Amino acid sequence: MARRKDHSREELTQLAIQAGRQIVIDQGPNALTTRKVAQAIGYTPGTLYNVFKNIDALIAAINIESMHSFADSLRTLHQPGETSESRIRRIAQAYLDFHHAQPQLWSLLFAQPLNYNSDDYHAAIHAIFDQVCDAIMPLSSSPTLARQKAKILWSTLHGICLLQQSGKLNVSEPDPAEDLLTHFLDQFLQ
Amino acid sequence: MARRKDHSREELTQLAIQAGRQIVIDQGPNALTTRKVAQAIGYTPGTLYNVFKNIDALIAAINIESMHSFADSLRTLHQPGETSESRIRRIAQAYLDFHHAQPQLWSLLFAQPLNYNSDDYHAAIHAIFDQVCDAIMPLSSSPTLARQKAKILWSTLHGICLLQQSGKLNVSEPDPAEDLLTHFLDQFLQ
DNA sequence: AAATATAATTGAACATTGTTTAATATTAAT
DNA sequence: ATTAATATTAAACAATGTTCAATTATATTT
Incomplete structure (x- = not known):
């Protein structure tokens, strides 16, 4: 599978931040995992690593x-x-x-x-x-x-x-x- | 394998606490894992669970x-x-x-x-x-x-x-x- | 338009975690 | 001596972060 280009890099960034934010609000900081965020925005964990260096970078963005x-x-x-x-x-x-x-x-x-x-x-x-x-x-x-x-x-x-x-x-x-x-x-x- | 009884329950507790403490001092809180503690005291992770309910209980003890x-x-x-x-x-x-x-x-x-x-x-x-x-x-x-x-x-x-x-x-x-x-x-x- | 290069996405894998459990071996009790 | 209780382990499980070769869609060049 590859390149859907449903969203721009910036859109993906915002999607991930908002999804991650909501997971933290609903289930707490410990529930913030790459797989949950990825599923929430309809991508796979690998895609997140194309936008954020690691999960700490996503946490920092939130x-x-x-x-x-x-x-x-x-x-x-x-x-x-x-x-x-x-x-x-x-x-x-x-x-x-x-x-x-x-x-x-x-x-x-x-x-x-x-x-x-x-x-x-x-x-x-x-x-x-x-x-x-x-x-x-x-x-x-x-x-x-x-x-x-x-x-x-x-x-x-x-x-x-x-x-x-x-x-x-x-x-x-x-x-x-x-x-x-x-x-x-x-x-x-x- | 089983029952070596090298140490009493209380001795094991103290061994684990001291080993865990030293790991934290040397390598920080994130380095505190069941496997590292177990290895440091010459046992396996399973033994720790006979003494502590989980790793949070060990952290609490430290x-x-x-x-x-x-x-x-x-x-x-x-x-x-x-x-x-x-x-x-x-x-x-x-x-x-x-x-x-x-x-x-x-x-x-x-x-x-x-x-x-x-x-x-x-x-x-x-x-x-x-x-x-x-x-x-x-x-x-x-x-x-x-x-x-x-x-x-x-x-x-x-x-x-x-x-x-x-x-x-x-x-x-x-x-x-x-x-x-x-x-x-x-x-x-x- | 065709060919080529670039980039995005994925599935699968890897290494590490905490944790559980069946099997086993040692001690204690009968 | 037999039985019961218990300590220990190896192995497995599920979940985690992370990497990467393979694949495919887009961009660029010819």
Whole structure:
């Protein structure tokens, strides 16, 4: 068998990403296999390797889409007249909202070590992180301090979602992510 | 072949845990396979299944040991006359030290979703986390707030190490984990 | 238009995984 | 001494990522 040319290279790429994304949403990161993705788009695994170098590259592509989508939602939420504090709080809440709305995509993106690096991946991270830095900049005395504060905020958001997802520390009381975040931000924004 | 009885059940358990631990240290979490562990202890994979339910149970056992070891180091570091601030700072630094000294064991423990739960696992987490809560308690007005603060500290430590390990945000400047931690604690301990 | 080159697609295979199981050999109990 | 219980293994299974020769459709050249 050979060359159907039903789809262009770019179409195939998008088909695979969307199919893979849906598999992750429905069945979790562990269910993302080349055979499942291939079957979902009506091709065989071999074809995927003509478009992606390996499955890590496909995972990276799905993650890049998640990041751009999140970056877009951050841009949408931004209102020029807003105080820095309000903007930071809304960015943080948006992170929690993403985790709540798409826990499986969040896991694929943040809860699993990634073995694939690329400029696109790098750029997608910055499409998010630069906005966090921007929001914090007005409250800091130097760009270096602002960057550090942004990394601390980012780290804490990661950790809070991981903690909630693993459910490992819910003995006496659950402590909803929102409560932890509020508690953290009240001090962080002093 | 059958029944050599070179080792008791408990001896086999410990052999497997130590062999697995060393494989993770030397070659990383992904190198931890039943066949490698079995070969390292001079048995076959089937024998491991007579001792562990599956490989996730072995991973959990290795993690439990890591946690007890870390909990011990926290106990060792504790000095009765110390201020709360100093104790908290040293606990946090110990977390970073663990990550620095054993990055692979840290990854197995914290950077990968675990699919195996047990009372022992739960107890090991608390052997650590209860000490963090204890250290924070004197600075808080209620046990609930102390627990929340402990979770925030814990989350941030996680996040900082994850960030450093992934190396994804080291564009303009690396921002060593120690700097981020100091920056965080200076505000956290106010 | 014919011949040739290029590229896409597949099926089949390979190596590695985790895991199960029937067979077997050793120990323990009767 | 016979029987029962148990530990161990080899072999097999299913599922995974990945590679590749063979094949066929399109593009290019003559």
